[in-house]
Amino acid sequence: MKAVQIISPENVQLLNIEKPTIQPNEVLLKIEYVGFCGSDLNTFLGKNPMVKMPVVPGHEVGALIEEKGSEVPENLFVGQVVTVNPYTNCGKCASCRNRRYNACQFNETLGVQRNGAMCDYVVVPWQKVIPADGMSTRDCALIEPMSVGFHAVDNAGVKDNEVVMVIGCGMVGMGAIVRAAIRGAIVVAVDLDDEKLALAKEVGAQYVINSKTTNVHDEVMRISQGFGADVVIEAVGHPATYNMAIDEVSFTGRVVYIGYAKSEVAFQTKLFVQKELIIRGSRNALPEDFRAVIHYLNQHDFPYSKFISRIVKPEDAGEALKDWAAQPQKVFRILVEF
DSSP: OEEEEEEETTEEEEEEOOOOOOOTTEEEEEEEEEEEOHHHHHHHHTOOTTOOSSBOOOOEEEEEEEEEOTTSOTTSOTTOEEEEOOOOOOSSSHHHHTTOGGGOTTOOOBTTTBOOSOBSEEEEEGGGEEEOTTSOHHHHTTHHHHHHHHHHHHHHTOOTTOEEEEEOOSHHHHHHHHHHHHTTOEEEEEESOHHHHHHHHHTTOSEEEETTTSOHHHHHHHHTTTSOEEEEEEOSOOHHHHHHHHHHEEEEEEEEEOSOOSSOOOOOTHHHHHTTOEEEEOOSOOHHHHHHHHHHHHHSOOOHHHHEEEEEOGGGHHHHHHHHHHSGGGOSEEEEEO
């Protein structure tokens, strides 16, 4: 079967590997679509500190159940449209003990610490299979990144009528915008790209700020009547946006960081104390976040086609990553079709 592999920075090859077989508690999935995410791009560029190369990337999955083991429950059936929870959890670390399995200390994500789903078939434990009835396999590839944004909104404890500022309008940031809007928040989206900001408005942001052309602080103060944002969700992973979150959050506000900064970040820590901030990290997502995304997508007329920048065949995956690296601001999601 075909598999895309990143061998080393900027070096991608197409492999022919053996089709996997299942154990009684496993499911064989026929992969139809896999999304390239920001971590895959960083792997390609040699900037992902967590990856173990060479690696088959891919953890944003749209698939069909091809075969199921004898111990797999009846609610999972051959031909069913599904996505995958791509994270592992050890069941023994502090996170798992606290039932926060998404933040397992020893997590191995598909396509990062272990080979992923960018191949014709993949085998996973049945517990990691998430039914997506009512959706197409193409659209399923958008569920995982949106679920990460959904999870961050939960971590922030967003309530109705709060001002929620989301920095970064990629797929993860869009997920945060959607869920904050569902919660009844006043959502302010910040990005450098006007096309992404227009889409942010389409899915629930009431205000948008282009941080390249507008004074972010003045605009946030205007929107919030001088208080600052009650919640800031950072979905970029850059020192400038890490600091922007602290600067723009209100006194006694909450900051949630999703993005990994690639370098050290220097803070004016006096604001941590003066504002009495609650600062949290947010990692991955829980199964209920996946299900919440699926429910939302099945209930709303979501503009899928505007979020899928390009669909390529496995043979063209390497070239697609090169193109994305050349224009990172102009891409939402590149899907690989098997």
